[in-house]
Amino acid sequence: MNQRQEPGFRAWLPFYTLLQKEIRRFLRVASQTLVTPVITASLYLFIFGATLGERISVLEGFSYAQFVIPGLILMGVINNSFSNVASSLFMSRYLGNIVDLLVTPVTPTQFIMAYTLAAMLRGLGVGAVVGLISCLFATLPWSHPFAAITMACLASFLFAQFGIVAAIHADNFDSLSMYTNFIILPLIYLGGVFYPISILPPFWATLSHLNPLFYMIDGFRYALLGVGDLSYLVSFGVVAIMAMALFIWAASLIMRSHRLRN
Amino acid sequence: MSTPALAIRNLSKKYEGTAAVNNISLSIQPGEIFGLLGPNGAGKSTTINMIGGVTRIDSGKIEVFGFDNRKDYRTTRRMVGVMHQEIVIDNFFTIDQALRFHAGYYGVRDDADWRQHLIDRLGLKPHLHKVMIKLSGGMKRRFMIAKAMIHKPRLLILDEPTAGVDVELRHSLWNFVREINRQGTTILLTTHYLEEAEQMCNRIAIMNHGNLIALESTRTLLKELGTRSILIHLQTPIEKVPDNLCCQAAELDDTGTTLQLTLSTDQPVGDLLRRLCDIGLPISDIETRKASLEEIFLQMTQTSKAIS
Numbered sequence: 001m002n003q004r005q006e007p008g009f010r011a012w013l014p015f016y017t018l019l020q021k022e023i024r025r026f027l028r029v030a031s032q033t034l035v036t037p038v039i040t041a042s043l044y045l046f047i048f049g050a051t052l053g054e055r056i057s058v059l060e061g062f063s064y065a066q067f068v069i070p071g072l073i074l075m076g077v078i079n080n081s082f083s084n085v086a087s088s089l090f091m092s093r094y095l096g097n098i099v100d101l102l103v104t105p106v107t108p109t110q111f112i113m114a115y116t117l118a119a120m121l122r123g124l125g126v127g128a129v130v131g132l133i134s135c136l137f138a139t140l141p142w143s144h145p146f147a148a149i150t151m152a153c154l155a156s157f158l159f160a161q162f163g164i165v166a167a168i169h170a171d172n173f174d175s176l177s178m179y180t181n182f183i184i185l186p187l188i189y190l191g192g193v194f195y196p197i198s199i200l201p202p203f204w205a206t207l208s209h210l211n212p213l214f215y216m217i218d219g220f221r222y223a224l225l226g227v228g229d230l231s232y233l234v235s236f237g238v239v240a241i242m243a244m245a246l247f248i249w250a251a252s253l254i255m256r257s258h259r260l261r262n
Numbered sequence: 263m264s265t266p267a268l269a270i271r272n273l274s275k276k277y278e279g280t281a282a283v284n285n286i287s288l289s290i291q292p293g294e295i296f297g298l299l300g301p302n303g304a305g306k307s308t309t310i311n312m313i314g315g316v317t318r319i320d321s322g323k324i325e326v327f328g329f330d331n332r333k334d335y336r337t338t339r340r341m342v343g344v345m346h347q348e349i350v351i352d353n354f355f356t357i358d359q360a361l362r363f364h365a366g367y368y369g370v371r372d373d374a375d376w377r378q379h380l381i382d383r384l385g386l387k388p389h390l391h392k393v394m395i396k397l398s399g400g401m402k403r404r405f406m407i408a409k410a411m412i413h414k415p416r417l418l419i420l421d422e423p424t425a426g427v428d429v430e431l432r433h434s435l436w437n438f439v440r441e442i443n444r445q446g447t448t449i450l451l452t453t454h455y456l457e458e459a460e461q462m463c464n465r466i467a468i469m470n471h472g473n474l475i476a477l478e479s480t481r482t483l484l485k486e487l488g489t490r491s492i493l494i495h496l497q498t499p500i501e502k503v504p505d506n507l508c509c510q511a512a513e514l515d516d517t518g519t520t521l522q523l524t525l526s527t528d529q530p531v532g533d534l535l536r537r538l539c540d541i542g543l544p545i546s547d548i549e550t551r552k553a554s555l556e557e558i559f560l561q562m563t564q565t566s567k568a569i570s
Contacts, residue, residue: 009340009369017366025354097350100409103314104367105336261318 017111018101019069022118024083026231033084033122035127041076041130045069048194049137062225065138070221071193076130078216081156081212082184083161085115090176093260097242102261108254112164112247117158117195119155138221143226147236151220154239158216159184161246168253168260187213192221197229215239265328267292267448268313273322273323275308275472282308284472285322290465292327292416295439295449297463297480299456301563305472306452307347310421313450314344326417340368343415346424347452351394357381357405358390361412364541367454368413380408383438400431408437411442418442420451424458435461460555469565483558485528491551492534494521499542504541510535 026033045051047228049065056064092098101111132242134140142148164178191213209216219235222228228235254260265287283305290296300306311317313324315335323332326338332405352360352481361380365372381387382514389397397405405424410418420439424432436458454460459466459480466483469478477485492509499518511524521543525531533549538545 008371010371011369013369013371014367019364021355021363024359028354083358095350095353096346097352099311099314099344099346099350100352100364101367102316102346103339103340104364106367107336107338136479148456178429189514195474261316 011106012104012110014104015114018106018110019117020112022088022114023082023121025088026118026122033080037076037080037126038129038133041072041126042133043177044072045130045134045137051132053137058199059225059227060114062227063138064132065134066140067196067221068194069134069140070224071139071191071217073127073130073134073189074152074217074220075188075193077123077124077152077156077214078129078188079180079184080161081119082166083180084119084122084162085160085178086166086170086176088118089115089164089167090170090173094173098260108251112161112251113128115159115164116157119163120156120224123156123159124152127156136212140224142224144223144232145233148220148223151216151223151236153237154243155216155220157223158239158243158246161243161250164250165246165253168257187211192217192229212238212242215242229254263294266290266325266367267327268296268450269323269325270313271323271325273309273312273319273324275305275312275317275320281472283312286469286472286474287322287479288467288474290417290448290450292448293446294444294445294464295451295462296449297459297466298452298454298469299459299466299559300469303471304469306469307421307467308472310344310419310450310452313419314342315339316344332564340413341416342369342419343410343413343417344419345406345410345421345423347425349399349406351397351402351405353395354392355395356391357397357408360394360405364409365412370413372413376414377403377412378413383441384408385434386414386566400427403427403431404435417448417450420449421550422452422454423452424455427508432458456556456559457554466555468559468562475562480555484552484555487556490525490529490531490551492523492525492531493549493551494538494543494545495519495524495547495549496521497546500543504543507534507537 001216019170050069053064053068089258092101166176166179171177191211192208197208197214200208215230215235215238218228218230219232219239222232222235268290270289271287272282273283273286285336298306300530301517308317313326313331317329326341329337331338355363362372362378365377384407386401386404386408394402400488407423408453424435427435430530435512439449439451439462450464461548463480465479467474468538496519500514501518503514503521507523509523509525513522515522523534525534
């Protein structure tokens with residue numbers, strides 16, 4: 001066999017391959033990566049849609065189930081986009097098989113895009129299934145469907161970037177879980193998933209404006225229900241700027257961090 | 263002279279102020295099997311990681327077939343295959359899946375014939391559809407060689423490929439390395455089995471404490487730095503080592519019947535034999551033995567350690 005025949009180089013094949021590998025990775029453990037988050041969200045829907053929700057009203061003209069569904073969909077999108085990148089990339093660093101990628105011609109852009117797209121696919125997939133299940137509990141007006149898809153994509157993209165940052169900065173499993181338990185979870189719960197910020201006392205309402213999740217959830221709720229605490233331009237603008245900032249942070253880590261290449 | 267397969271110039275790397283690689287320069291010609299030797303912590307793996315792009319270069323330059331491995335990294339990485347010292351595998355996938363992925367990372371469409379050749383040659387066929395976690399250590403090593411070769415690199419770097427593998431597998435791996443070298447692949451290898459380095463490598467570099475302390479053809483290294491031992495077995499015991507033996511060192515064993523003499527490699531043995539005849543020693547047998555690469559290696563690294 002003559003191995004001197006130089007194989008042709010396809011510039012985007014490394015990206016497609018890495019994307020394919022990342023998708024197959026989460027599909028291989030679908031019970032953890034897809035089924036579990038959908039079941040968790042369905043339980044929330046049952047509790048707030050079919051039981052407690054019938055006794056609570058926080059937004060005039062809408063049932064509590066209708067109010068809470070946008071936040072629950074976005075919660076699924078955010079959590080799964082983050083954990084897909086964070087767990088895959090951190091495990092590669094931890095087990096050492098990241099060197100298999102570092103010695104290849106995969107560019108930093110391809111690296112980020114492949115991890116991000118796979119994470120978005122999982123996050124948006126979970127969000128879509130939660131959205132479908134929510135139809136059993138309430139019907140949403142879908143006032144601005146294009147805006148809803150845009151916000152879900154922005155949120156998913158943003159948390160995929162945050163997943164890259166966390167995976168590169170984390171030294172062990174403990175520090176990785178801190179990102180989920182001490183940053184993402186409190187931000188989600190205090191970001192207006194279960195209550196409108198407008199019902200909070202002035203001090204806490206003002207403080208909530210520092211929570212980036214508030215802008216995502218409010219913008220997404222506006223897109224689905226047609227009402228929100230903020231102007232949709234403010235919500236979308238803030239989320240887009242944050243997404244860009246995190247992308248730049250993640251890209252600089254991929255290109256320059258000694259935590260990755262050393 | 264053709265463009266070197268690998269040219270390293272003034273390469274340095276420090277970790278927390280300590281030099282892991284200290285201003286080394288060397289080049290490897292296409293078609294060579296080049297041995298990079300040194301004790302643990304000498305800087306071999308750091309050097310290999312800098313060639314492959316896993317570790318950032320502090321200063322100096324690395325060129326692969328004339329291309330800078332930082333400016334033209336997409337070109338150089340396609341030409342290099344690296345088998346790392348540690349077993350690095352992705353437990354999610356089977357050997358078959360992982361090999362296909364690895365070709366794709368290098369921008370190479372899957373070549374089924376070549377993949378099958380590697381699978382057959384490395385004995386991976388019975389384990390092709392097993393996930394990595396179920397493979398034995400030796401099988402993981404074989405897979406790692408296949409993975410490093412899947413994109414048909416022109417320069418193959420093997421960082422201690424036979425560490426911890428059994429004798430049979432070691433021999434089959436070295437046969438495979440010789441075969442791909444004959445087909446045109448340049449090989450850079452590190453190993454702790456110095457006897458194998460002696461047999462396999464055209465040239466050898468020895469590193470210690472991040473410094474390059476020797477860079478010679480294997481033959482020159484053995485000739486210039488090696489010594490010969492001559493064992494003289496006597497029919498009857500003698501009491502002491504005879505005077506004026508023309509050798510570097512002489513030692514008599516406890517029984518007085520075996521005399522061990524050490525000669526430099528350029529010293530003619532005829533002078534010694536004539537002297538032994540003149541003395542009239544009752545010789546029953548003579549054995550000669552050349553110093554191995556292992557002895558030269560130990561001598562050099564210990565001297566270098568003493569100097570540093």
